[in-house]
Amino acid sequence: MKDKLVDLDAAVDLVRSGDTLTFSGVSMVRKPMAFIAKLIQSGKKDFTIIDREPGMDFDILVAAGCVKCARAAMVGFELFGLAPNVRKAVQEGEIQFIEETCGAVVNGLRAGAMGLPFLPVKGIIGTDLVELHEKLGNWKIINDPFGGGEIVAVKAIVPDVAVIHVQKADRYGNASLEGSRFEDVYKAKAAKKLIITAEEMVPSDYFKENPERNTIPYCYTTAVVHVPEGAYPTACPNYYPPDYEEVLRYLKMCREGKVKEYIDEFIRRW
Amino acid sequence: MHPADVMIKVMASQIKDGEVFLHGLASPMPALAMFLAKLTHAPNMVYLAVAEGIDPDPEKFKLYPSSADPRHAAGCIGIGELAEAFDLAAKGKVDGMFLGGAQIDKHANINLTCIGSYNKPKVKLPGGAAAAYLSPIVKKLILWTTNHSKRTFVEKLDFKTGIGYEKGKDKKVVVISNMAVFEAEERGLRLISVHPGFSIDDVLSEMSFEPVVDGYTTTQPPSDEEMKIIQKLDPENVRYLEFKK
Numbered sequence: 001m002k003d004k005l006v007d008l009d010a011a012v013d014l015v016r017s018g019d020t021l022t023f024s025g026v027s028m029v030r031k032p033m034a035f036i037a038k039l040i041q042s043g044k045k046d047f048t049i050i051d052r053e054p055g056m057d058f059d060i061l062v063a064a065g066c067v068k069c070a071r072a073a074m075v076g077f078e079l080f081g082l083a084p085n086v087r088k089a090v091q092e093g094e095i096q097f098i099e100e101t102c103g104a105v106v107n108g109l110r111a112g113a114m115g116l117p118f119l120p121v122k123g124i125i126g127t128d129l130v131e132l133h134e135k136l137g138n139w140k141i142i143n144d145p146f147g148g149g150e151i152v153a154v155k156a157i158v159p160d161v162a163v164i165h166v167q168k169a170d171r172y173g174n175a176s177l178e179g180s181r182f183e184d185v186y187k188a189k190a191a192k193k194l195i196i197t198a199e200e201m202v203p204s205d206y207f208k209e210n211p212e213r214n215t216i217p218y219c220y221t222t223a224v225v226h227v228p229e230g231a232y233p234t235a236c237p238n239y240y241p242p243d244y245e246e247v248l249r250y251l252k253m254c255r256e257g258k259v260k261e262y263i264d265e266f267i268r269r270w
Numbered sequence: 271m272h273p274a275d276v277m278i279k280v281m282a283s284q285i286k287d288g289e290v291f292l293h294g295l296a297s298p299m300p301a302l303a304m305f306l307a308k309l310t311h312a313p314n315m316v317y318l319a320v321a322e323g324i325d326p327d328p329e330k331f332k333l334y335p336s337s338a339d340p341r342h343a344a345g346c347i348g349i350g351e352l353a354e355a356f357d358l359a360a361k362g363k364v365d366g367m368f369l370g371g372a373q374i375d376k377h378a379n380i381n382l383t384c385i386g387s388y389n390k391p392k393v394k395l396p397g398g399a400a401a402a403y404l405s406p407i408v409k410k411l412i413l414w415t416t417n418h419s420k421r422t423f424v425e426k427l428d429f430k431t432g433i434g435y436e437k438g439k440d441k442k443v444v445v446i447s448n449m450a451v452f453e454a455e456e457r458g459l460r461l462i463s464v465h466p467g468f469s470i471d472d473v474l475s476e477m478s479f480e481p482v483v484d485g486y487t488t489t490q491p492p493s494d495e496e497m498k499i500i501q502k503l504d505p506e507n508v509r510y511l512e513f514k515k
Contacts, residue, residue, distance in 0.1 A: 103403030
């Protein structure tokens with residue numbers, strides 16, 4: 001095993017402008033916010049960002065002008081409302097938005113992780129999403145070769161970089177996801193490069209004692225970064241819950257036209 | 271009584287003992303309804319959710335603003351990835367799913383994508399989440415809206431994100447608003463009941479199409495015992511946040 005421990009700046013160096021990126025977590029849980037702050041600071045842009053149900057990660061990257069295309073099944077702040085910057089950018093035609101549906105984006109990532117060109121996915125047929133994705137070349141209605149009728153083939157999603165915030169990792173890039181995993185293992189395995197950010201660094205013996213703790217083994221990992229509170233203000237299960245007050249403060253500053261101030265502050269945090 | 275509590279009771283009554291139900295993000299009322307069912311008439315229902323805890327412990331539960339809040343999985347018996355819940359649905363083994371609807375038509379098709387055109391939307395909505403995938407493959411689709419109005423119940427959807435009634439399919443589609451309960455049939459959306467405190471005129475005057483009305487009842491609100499359960503699970507009234515002030 002090679003030592004893959006680097007700092008956030010070195011990890012950001014692995015990303016190029018124009019890359020397709022995916023991030024861990026959903027909504028207000030385990031989003032790699034520290035990495036995103038450094039990514040904004042780097043000035044890189046024109047990203048395509050893909051996820052199932054993101055929130056503040058997508059919204060702040062769009063607010064910072066880093067995004068060319070966003071692809072997700074839902075983006076928002078749940079009971080706190082719509083994602084203000086994604087909404088504005090889409091309505092004003094500043095970014096392309098591709099609406100996904102959960103089952104398709106999950107299985108697209110799984111196909112990517114499995115090295116398959118596509119996976120067949122049930123449901124979906126009869127909705128307006130089909131035409132949209134057929135035009136874009138992401139999905140195609142095919143006939144089940146075994147006589148089961150029409151089904152949607154979802155093209156594999158292979159991001160250039162996945163950034164996954166985990167609870168524990170060792171310096172070689174073995175990583176432990178505790179509690180909800182969402183699609184993070186598939187994202188990690190689908191991507192060409194994998195950056196792990198970790199709340200806590202552990203010795204490799206932590207995994208040797210209980211190998212089932214190793215949810216993302218080192219052979220998938222490109223770089224690992226130690227970032228305590230790296231998901232803040234989103235949650236990191238077993239470490240801290242979402243900071244709802246901070247998320248509301250972000251939304252308030254967005255409403256007041258102060259999102260640039262928030263971004264400056266956000267970058268300075270790390 | 272707050273309409274949220276009436277809606278939670280109606281949602282819970284859709285869940286039969288032993289059934290598998292799933293809820294997604296932004297779903298405080300479905301979460302409470304699943305617990306209410308489990309603690310009353312459906313102790314063996316299987317609770318699957320976006321926070322990925324299978325059968326979380328109601329004794330340890332408290333409702334927070336994000337449905338994915340890791341504390342919502344407290345005391346669960348295992349972790350079930352949402353991807354695995356989707357697999358189960360593809361096998362026909364998820365009985366019910368709850369989905370919101372920004373626009374709902376008379377066949378209970380829903381729009382959660384955009385107001386106006388997709389390419390140049392007047393309002394870009396949060397998105398359909400699992401609607402397009404799950405709506406055609408679950409046996410019970412429970413739709414809800416906290417905004418019973420002509421803007422919600424529309425003649426024509428701006429975008430079809432999810433599929434409601436499907437002829438000849440073993441699928442029940444129930445629509446629960448803050449004023450009434452409907453079920454989708456071939457004839458259209460049939461009024462089942464009107465919530466206490468609302469009249470039939472309130473319900474009909476706030477819809478852009480005419481539902482099928484051939485006899486309806488008053489919606490059964492939660493009992494005092496059921497209200498105690500709801501209050502205990504949500505002492506800070508997070509469930510009311512979804513309603514317009």
